[in-house]
Amino acid sequence: MGTHMARGAILLLAALILIYSSAVLAEQKVEKVIKGLDDVHILKSREDSHKVLLEACKACHPDADYKFWMLVFGKGEPRIEAITESGSPQKASSDEDATAGERRPTRIGTWDYANSHDYFQCEFCHSSKPNLDNKNPMFTMPPSDLCALCHTGKNVLHLYEAGGQGQTVELAKLLKHGLPTDDGKVVCLTCHQTHNALYSTRPGYIKAEIEERSVNPHGGKLYCLLCHEGKLDDASKVSFRKQNDFIALCTACHNMQETESEHHQVGVQPGEDTWKVGFSGFPLQAGSLSCVTCHDEPCQLPRGRSNPNFLRGGPYSSDSEFCFRCHAEDKTEALNPHKQISGLGMIKKETCTICHSAVPDKGTGLTPRTALREETNPLCQKCHMDEVLHPVVNHLVSLPSEMTAMKLAYEEKHKVVLPLEGNSVITCTTCHNPHDKGVLKGDMGVGAGEIQGLRLPDFREICAPCHGRQ
Numbered sequence: 001m002g003t004h005m006a007r008g009a010i011l012l013l014a015a016l017i018l019i020y021s022s023a024v025l026a027e028q029k030v031e032k033v034i035k036g037l038d039d040v041h042i043l044k045s046r047e048d049s050h051k052v053l054l055e056a057c058k059a060c061h062p063d064a065d066y067k068f069w070m071l072v073f074g075k076g077e078p079r080i081e082a083i084t085e086s087g088s089p090q091k092a093s094s095d096e097d098a099t100a101g102e103r104r105p106t107r108i109g110t111w112d113y114a115n116s117h118d119y120f121q122c123e124f125c126h127s128s129k130p131n132l133d134n135k136n137p138m139f140t141m142p143p144s145d146l147c148a149l150c151h152t153g154k155n156v157l158h159l160y161e162a163g164g165q166g167q168t169v170e171l172a173k174l175l176k177h178g179l180p181t182d183d184g185k186v187v188c189l190t191c192h193q194t195h196n197a198l199y200s201t202r203p204g205y206i207k208a209e210i211e212e213r214s215v216n217p218h219g220g221k222l223y224c225l226l227c228h229e230g231k232l233d234d235a236s237k238v239s240f241r242k243q244n245d246f247i248a249l250c251t252a253c254h255n256m257q258e259t260e261s262e263h264h265q266v267g268v269q270p271g272e273d274t275w276k277v278g279f280s281g282f283p284l285q286a287g288s289l290s291c292v293t294c295h296d297e298p299c300q301l302p303r304g305r306s307n308p309n310f311l312r313g314g315p316y317s318s319d320s321e322f323c324f325r326c327h328a329e330d331k332t333e334a335l336n337p338h339k340q341i342s343g344l345g346m347i348k349k350e351t352c353t354i355c356h357s358a359v360p361d362k363g364t365g366l367t368p369r370t371a372l373r374e375e376t377n378p379l380c381q382k383c384h385m386d387e388v389l390h391p392v393v394n395h396l397v398s399l400p401s402e403m404t405a406m407k408l409a410y411e412e413k414h415k416v417v418l419p420l421e422g423n424s425v426i427t428c429t430t431c432h433n434p435h436d437k438g439v440l441k442g443d444m445g446v447g448a449g450e451i452q453g454l455r456l457p458d459f460r461e462i463c464a465p466c467h468g469r470q
Contacts, residue, residue, distance in 0.1 A: 017129040037318055058460060060095075060468060125194070145187045177204035226253075250291035265382050266290055267373075269352075277326045282312060294322075336355045336452070339382075340436035347439060355379060355434070376427040382435075395431075410465035417443040418465055431455060431462055 058064070123144050127138040136269045139146060175181070178201060179190050227249060229241050242248040247266050261388050270277045277284070282293050295310045316322040337354040340347055352359045360370040372379055377396055399407065404424050411417060418430050428434075437449025449457035456462050 008039075072181045115142050142182075143189050144182075178202065180205045246285055246290045246292045250295075254291070262296060264289065265354075266293075267382070274326045280325065282326065338434060338436060345438070376421060376429055380428040384428075395426050396428075397426060398422075399426055399466065407465045411443075415443055416446050418455055 065200055071428060125143075126165075127140050167469050181187070181190055191201050229239055238248055240246070242252075245312055270284070277289070277293070284290070284293060294312060296312045303379075311322050311424075313325065314322065337351050340351045342348050349359045355372055356370050357373055358370045360366055399420060401424075406421070407418055420430060421427050431453050432453040433440075433445070433447035433450075434453060435446070435448045436444070439445070440448060447453055450457075452459075453461055
């Protein structure tokens with residue numbers, strides 16, 4: 001991407017913090033506050049994610065007045081400023097029209113639908129200045145990869161991704177509605193347009209939604225192949241994707257972005273108090289709970305309001321009524337795997353095996369026999385599926401060597417442990433201690449039992465080991 005940046009079209013999102021007096025930050029002429037950069041357009045950021053960044057910055061600069069901006073600059077580049085009713089982009093008629101302080105909507109509607117792409121230079125996405133009559137402009141990289149530069153992490157899992165390999169949508173129906181594909185593959189630009197408003201979808205997408213009744217695979221006829229494979233004309237021979245693994249099939253869509261944290265953990269076997277589950281109309285998968293243990297969705301039926309969550313045997317007057325189909329009413333408190341110490345100060349060993357294959361020995365620690373049931377992040381996400389307040393930046397990545405060295409120095413100085421996995425990979429437990437206070441001793445016990453289990457005493461400090469001061 002570096003070579004493309006050199007072409008003069010660079011977008012810096014929330015990377016620049018301007019600290020000036022309120023008089024300098026006047027809304028009308030904000031493009032003049034940076035001296036020495038003549039061809040710069042500055043827009044005030046409205047991103048909610050910057051509230052998180054603000055807290056992090058104040059860890060070291062508590063008294064500073066921060067304003068977050070995004071810059072777009074490119075010497076002499078034409079700027080797309082408006083979209084006609086036909087969908088054709090038009091250049092700004094003059095430099096004055098292109099002033100950042102005088103934004104105008106790019107489609108019929110209100111400012112609430114302002115496009116986040118309004119102030120991109122053309123060459124941020126295109127390898128050369130596009131001809132407005134050219135129907136096939138060249139891109140700096142595959143369009144979906146371009147989208148992923150900014151649209152990462154949450155809220156980008158779509159139905160076309162969920163099925164994995166193979167056809168998940170009846171392509172003929174997409175083409176019928178004028179929705180293009182990339183060599184038969186559904187991509188971002190199949191449904192979305194990039195030159196009009198935020199989240200803008202192609203006109204054909206709306207037509208497909210109306211005609212097919214729903215873009216929800218449970219209620220329409222467009223996405224049958226998302227869950228099923230083979231021919232669907234014989235109900236007795238219907239098969240499912242993912243080798244009939246319903247957990248893998250359902251969680252392809254209903255993942256941490258889509259599913260509420262109150263959902264029951266799957267992949268576990270019924271206990272002594274819930275043994276009857278498999279004999280009372282709640283089927284198990286290889287002896288363990290799966291999504292379809294609780295949910296049953298008859299295909300081709302409207303979603304309906306009487307039982308919108310497709311609970312077996314529903315509708316129910318309350319969630320508790322449904323839970324009591326398997327759980328005894330006199331034992332209504334859910335087993336929290338993080339509450340590991342009893343009222344007498346003893347470790348409740350039954351909580352250990354929710355995450356571990358066996359109860360770890362305090363003397364030897366983790367062994368292959370007592371290791372986690374699966375990798376850390378998927379294990380955590382079985383319960384923590386909708387942590388919408390978590391920073392939107394994806395931190396579950398491999399830590400660069402220089403940051404790893406910085407983290408090790410921080411750990412040594414402050415007597416804490418921020419564990420990584422494999423090739424210096426950050427996991428949920430790098431920042432969060434999943435244990436109750438008193439289970440582990442020494443450095444490994446720091447943060448246990450605290451709010452959110454943070455291994456450092458303050459949220460604003462959690463960034464410091466890898467990104468900041470020692």
